[in-house]
Amino acid sequence: MYEVKVFVTLKEAVLDPQGSAVKNSLHHLGYEGVEDVRIGKVLTLRIDSSADKVEAVVQEMCEKLLANTVIEDYRYEIEEVVTS
Amino acid sequence: MKFAVIVFPGSNCDLDMYHAVKDELGAEAEYVWHEETSLAGFDGVLLPGGFSYGDYLRTGAIARFSPIMNAVKQAAEEGKPVLGVCNGFQILLEAGLLPGAMLRNEKLKFICAPVKLVVENTGTPFTAAYDDGQEITIPVAHGEGNYFCDEATLKQLKDNKQIVFTYKNNINGSVANIAGITNKAGNVLGMMPHPERAVDQLLGSKDGLALFQSILSHWREKNAITS
Numbered sequence A: 001m002y003e004v005k006v007f008v009t010l011k012e013a014v015l016d017p018q019g020s021a022v023k024n025s026l027h028h029l030g031y032e033g034v035e036d037v038r039i040g041k042v043l044t045l046r047i048d049s050s051a052d053k054v055e056a057v058v059q060e061m062c063e064k065l066l067a068n069t070v071i072e073d074y075r076y077e078i079e080e081v082v083t084s
Numbered sequence B: 001m002k003f004a005v006i007v008f009p010g011s012n013c014d015l016d017m018y019h020a021v022k023d024e025l026g027a028e029a030e031y032v033w034h035e036e037t038s039l040a041g042f043d044g045v046l047l048p049g050g051f052s053y054g055d056y057l058r059t060g061a062i063a064r065f066s067p068i069m070n071a072v073k074q075a076a077e078e079g080k081p082v083l084g085v086c087n088g089f090q091i092l093l094e095a096g097l098l099p100g101a102m103l104r105n106e107k108l109k110f111i112c113a114p115v116k117l118v119v120e121n122t123g124t125p126f127t128a129a130y131d132d133g134q135e136i137t138i139p140v141a142h143g144e145g146n147y148f149c150d151e152a153t154l155k156q157l158k159d160n161k162q163i164v165f166t167y168k169n170n171i172n173g174s175v176a177n178i179a180g181i182t183n184k185a186g187n188v189l190g191m192m193p194h195p196e197r198a199v200d201q202l203l204g205s206k207d208g209l210a211l212f213q214s215i216l217s218h219w220r221e222k223n224a225i226t227s
Helices: A017-028 A053-064 B015-025 B068-077 B087-094 B151-159 B209-222
Strands: A001-010 A040-047 A072-082 B002-007 B028-033 B044-047 B082-085 B100-101 B110-120 B133-143 B146-149 B164-165 B178-182 B187-190
Touching: A001 A053, A040 A053, A053 A072, B002 B015, B015 B028, B015 B164, B015 B209, B044 B068, B044 B087, B068 B082, B082 B087, B087 B187, B110 B178, B146 B178, B164 B187
Parallel strands: B002 B028, B002 B044, B044 B082, B082 B187
Antiparallel strands: A001 A040, A001 A072, B100 B146, B110 B133, B110 B164, B164 B178, B178 B187
16 A cells, blocks of 8 residues: 655646735735745545556646646655555 | 536535526426436536635536536537536536646735626637627636746647636736636636636626527537527
8 A cells, every 4th residue: 555645736837826915925924035925736646556556646646636737846755654 | 408507515506606607597497416326418517616625625626527527528528518617617627628727816805896807819619799908897706816827838739719707907916817718629618717606697797698508509500590
């Protein structure tokens, strides 16, 4: 069993209005050193797969559904978990 | 001419779309549930607005895998007119039937208002009844209508005259003021404004009716129907 975390963020070239709003809010709170805020999402998946296949499967899922590669980048972390 | 109005879980403009083509245009129309797999017998396909699957993950991202979408793709390949409005546009983008993607509105506000559009291309099955450069008033109602594509795609859209409607004043941050685009062949149109909500003067505008009339006229010409 694998636990997979998929991180999806807007591409650098794409304006992130939510991130800009949060950045402004942080500035109002006095955190003026904040230069950039980007908002993304984390998806946590548990996948029953084999060691040689799990990464290919995760990548395929990201390309097909989890991220829209026109506007988003993705990366993932795969960790084997022991099931009792 | 018979239209299919595709109904996804969370569609909420399906009744308006049905009313526009059935009652105002006078064509035939039938609702088609998204779990159906065939669009045999239909001459045109309408994907209505709403919040299919609650906009979970991304707008249109889950609806694009509904069973009916294979039939929608097939209809598009056969050259039948396919119109996606608002969430319908977002689904067509996610399905890859149109290029680009949708972002949150630049000001993060849901915009619900009549807006002025410019008709940029009257050489499509959807716009022949308009004049080139005509200004029309059609309502919008969206939180994610900020159209995005990269520069290479934008150049293709311009070179192939795929930009059909633009906002007179950019309301949501869309690249090149884009409000509606077609595919390269011109038979698939996606647009954020709601023409089906502008088919009766009683509701403030009937500027949207000409879009549906264009589809019907085009179909009649193509099939040599004179009446």
